[in-house]
Amino acid sequence: MERTDLRDGAWLELARGWLDAVEASALDAALVRDVTWEQRHIVLFGKRMLQPRLIAWAGELPYRYSGQTLEPRPWPDAARTILARVNRAAGAAFNHVLINRYRDGNDSMGYHADAEPELGPDPPVATLSLGASRRFLLRRHEKRSGEAPLELWLEHGSLLVMGGTCQRFYRHAIPRDVSSGVQQRISLTFRQLLAAPGQVARATVR
Numbered sequence: 001m002e003r004t005d006l007r008d009g010a011w012l013e014l015a016r017g018w019l020d021a022v023e024a025s026a027l028d029a030a031l032v033r034d035v036t037w038e039q040r041h042i043v044l045f046g047k048r049m050l051q052p053r054l055i056a057w058a059g060e061l062p063y064r065y066s067g068q069t070l071e072p073r074p075w076p077d078a079a080r081t082i083l084a085r086v087n088r089a090a091g092a093a094f095n096h097v098l099i100n101r102y103r104d105g106n107d108s109m110g111y112h113a114d115a116e117p118e119l120g121p122d123p124p125v126a127t128l129s130l131g132a133s134r135r136f137l138l139r140r141h142e143k144r145s146g147e148a149p150l151e152l153w154l155e156h157g158s159l160l161v162m163g164g165t166c167q168r169f170y171r172h173a174i175p176r177d178v179s180s181g182v183q184q185r186i187s188l189t190f191r192q193l194l195a196a197p198g199q200v201a202r203a204t205v206r
Contacts, residue, residue, distance in 0.1 A: 001089075001161070004150070010166040012138070014152060015089065015159045018128070024157035028130040028186055030078035031056075037101060043067030044110070052176075053107040059096030064197035065116055070098070079188060082128065086190050090126045090161045094190035102134065102174065105182030109174040111139065113167045117200045118193050125162045126190045129154040132183040136160065138172045154187070 001013040019027065035056040041048050043066055057063065058075040075083070079097050087094055100109065114125045133156065139149040154160060154174075162172070174187075194200055 001159075006138075006150075006164075006166070006170065007140075008169050009164045010162075010169055011164045012150075012152075012166065013161040013163070014154075016155060017157050018089070018159035019157035021157060024130050027078055027082065031076070031099060031130070031186055031188075032101075034078060035076050035099060040068055053109065054101040054103065056099040056101070057097060058099075059193060061096065061118075061193040061196050063096055063098070063116070063118070063191070063193060066112075069197060082188070083190070086126050086128065086159070086188075089159060090124055090163075090190070092124045092126065092190070092192060094126065094192050096191045096193045098189045098191070100187045100189065102132075102185040102187075104184065105177035105179060108176040111137075111171040111173040113141070113171050114162075114189075114191060115167045116197070118195050118197055119167075119191055120194050120200065122165050122168055123192060125167065127154070127160045127162075128188040128190075129156065129158045129160070129185065130187070131156060131185040134174050134177060134182075134185050136172060136174060138166075138170050141169055141171055154185075 001015045004012045037054040037056055039054050042051050057070045058073050060072050063070045133153050136152045136154050137149040
């Protein structure tokens with residue numbers, strides 16, 4: 001893996017070609033075919049809006065973010081088969097996956113951190129990318145830090161792991177790409193939920 005050490009104990013590891021093209025394409029096709037896709041409303045800055053992408057998910061515990069709660073849902077076969085391999089690669093014990101489907105370059109993900117209390121302090125997060133390459137941006141939480149965002153291209157079959165204090169001090173995003181011909185991308189974001197929402201006290205001030 002390519003490792004990038006950041007400030008204050010945060011780090012990223014990126015494995016390009018973690019899945020070869022054939023296996024990645026087969027997983028992509030299975031997810032499109034087999035999972036239930038939804039476009040849900042979220043609450044951002046006090047406003048209710050549709051997410052600019054489709055989502056699916058799996059896990060035995062509910063997961064709450066941006067004003068919505070994802071109820072427990074069984075693992076689709078395609079995602080279950082890859083979970084153990086992701087856990088080994090990341091040295092983690094992930095038990096939940098959020099699957100984002102970016103239909104084209106107009107779909108996006110705004111700056112955010114995976115810092116919900118039920119993830120515990122400084123949680124590791126892993127993202128497996130399928131389909132079109134998209135830009136991943138990472139910046140310090142402080143809006144006036146003066147640092148330019150770190151930019152990575154997440155390619156078909158790549159695995160990105162965010163670790164250390166990354167979720168405490170940094171925010172990440174997948175911006176819109178208005179260039180012509182941007183195709184679909186699917187990302188599987190793996191997390192470890194320690195408890196249901198409201199059952200874990202926030203362990204650190206973020």
